[in-house]
Amino acid sequence: MARPWRVAIVGGGITGLAAAVRLRDRAPAGTEITVFEQSGRLGGKLRTGELAGGPVEFGAESFLMRDPAGGESAVVTLVRRLGLADAIVHPTVGQAALLVDGGLRPVPGGTLVGVPGDLHRVAAVARPAAAADRDGGAPLLPPDADVSVGALVRDRFGDEVVDRLVDPMLGGVYAGRADDLSLVTTMPALARAARVEHTLVGAVRAAQAAAPRAPGAPVFGTLAGGLSTLVDAAARESGATIRRDAAVRELHRTPTGWRLTVGPTRDPEFVEADAVLLAVPARPAARLLAGPAPEVAATVGGLDYASVALVTMALPEPELPELSGFLVPATEGLLIKASTFFTTKWGHLRRPDGLALVRASVGRYGEEASLQLTDEDLVATVHRELSKVLGTPLPAPVAQHVQRWGGALPQYTPGHLGRVAAVRAALRAAQPTLALAGAGYDGVGIPVCVRSGETAAEEIITVLGGSAA
Incomplete structure (x- = not known):
């Protein structure tokens, strides 16, 4: 045998x-x-912990429900295989914001990781250089070629779209910069469309059409436990x-x-x-x-990899907007690059005692020096910057946690x-x-x-x- x-x-x-x-x-x-x-x-990077007597994620927060082709994502299939499907929950608040010129503005719809398919819909956040996106008579991307996301979008839509939209959205996922990150790796659907389409608007629309989403279908999920x-x-x-x-x-x-x-x-x-x-x-x-x-x-x-720190605070009855969170372009000059209002975004985390869980992400590729602050200084800086962004002093946290992820995100x-x-x-x-x-x-x-x-x-x-x- x-x-x-x-x-x-x-x-x-x-x-x-x-x-x-x-x-x-x-x-x-x-x-x-x-x-x-x-x-x-x-x-x-999946780590559920506890803060102020309640559960909170100290690493990855959620997963995509669908794969790039529109089918069930691999993790949803695995969740079903493991008998956890009944534990899947979805955000109760999905609207996020961008910090632009010191103020929060809704993330515009109709974009693909910040790259617009309708230039008019992003005008409140960035002014696209629409005239540059001309049909040159050939596909945007030759067969087997790859470019940085920033290079392609800057050439077609100008700097503001990259700096205010694409860069913070990519930075929220990769802690990297659009000018350094591969289009084929980070945005494969757009890369495929760019090998056929002659304009970037056309490529975004083609990529979106190739993976349609049913109206109202949830994009993200997590597990209640x-x-x-x-x-x-x-x-x-x-x-x-x-x-x-x-x-x-x-x-x-x-x-x-x-x-x-x-x-x-x-x-x-x-x-x-x-x-x-x-x-x-x-x-x-x-x-x-x-x-x-x-x-x-x-x-x-x-x-190479980027390092990040996640600062989570339990705040007693703070004044928070009805947002899932917000992203911060590097041009705003803040230490934080993103923030999530956990107990606003996820209904199953809301607490009867009025405590709100707020998390901020710190650290961009090439800016590791910012992570040399002590935990106490990181919490203080995040608290101060969040208060500034929200336009009101936040109450002092009753509990806080700093999770450092060294070399966490591939570039x-x-x-x-x-x-x-x-x-x-x-x-x-x-x-x-x-x-x-x-x-x-x-x-x-x-x-x-x-x-x-x-x-x-x-x-x-x-x-x-x-x-x-």
Whole structure:
């Protein structure tokens, strides 16, 4: 009788856990799945905590309900698989604002991550250079080309649209700048349309038409019990052996598979596996790849990351606008780049004691010095800036929490997806039982990470010899 497969997953974030669930569902019975997590906590950037006696997210807050083609997103499918569908809740207030010239203005509708499909609808926020978006007789983007989002939008709509709309919206997701971020990676639907359409307005409208949304259908969701319930359920349902506080330090090829060196240098543990799935950020992945695939490691290790801090405050009966939150363009000169009014946005978080939970995000790529403030100074600065934006002194917080995420958000420069494709092609040719998955390769957001982990798991199943399905 053949020995059961042994699959090692390095990284206990949602990517690695989604991969473990897929392996349990699709790999032959008896497959031994082990998840190695170097910290004492699973979930990566999904972390539900408690503040002032109530639940609050200290990491990712929500997920997209639909995928780019308009179907159910990968995380919604996983939530259903885990029996958590009844726990999905949606925002009760969806209107967000932009801070422009010191005042809050509603985020205009009809845009695609801030790129307008109707120039008149953004006039209250930015003045587009409409005359520049002429039909030049050819598609905006040649086949296989990639540019920065900022370069394309500045050329077609001018600086204000980038600085006041696109940059803060991209910054809210990636903590990066539109002038540095890859169009193909961060806005794939627009990139596809730009290979056909001759104007940017036409490309935005084509991208929106390609993924229509039913009127009133919710865009975002979360789980009433917090996103850590997704983490716990995935770990449980995977049936994997979960190894916390288990840092994988080295990875070596053997005649039959892989040997992982786990634990401290003075007392290492050696673990054998038939296949390895690396679901960790690019730099630790590069360190593990340095032995078996040095050229791949060099490319993977070149990906840079931004660091952020999330400052959450519990405020007694503050005067807050009926908004889900607001975004701050870098041109406004504030430390905060975004704020979410949790207990306004999410009805299930509203409290009978009148406490409001407000979170602010601090940190843009290249501005890491701003994160050198102490927790106390960060809270004080955020409190002061929020009071200024809202035009009224906020009450002193009764509780606060600062969550620092060092090296949390990948910065995808133009050509990123081509580099990733080359890396994976090289691994398939030379090391087919070694797979990469996660935000560092395929994009940010919970649905993308889930899909990335599941895809890598399917590749391992195929290489090892088929599935039970």
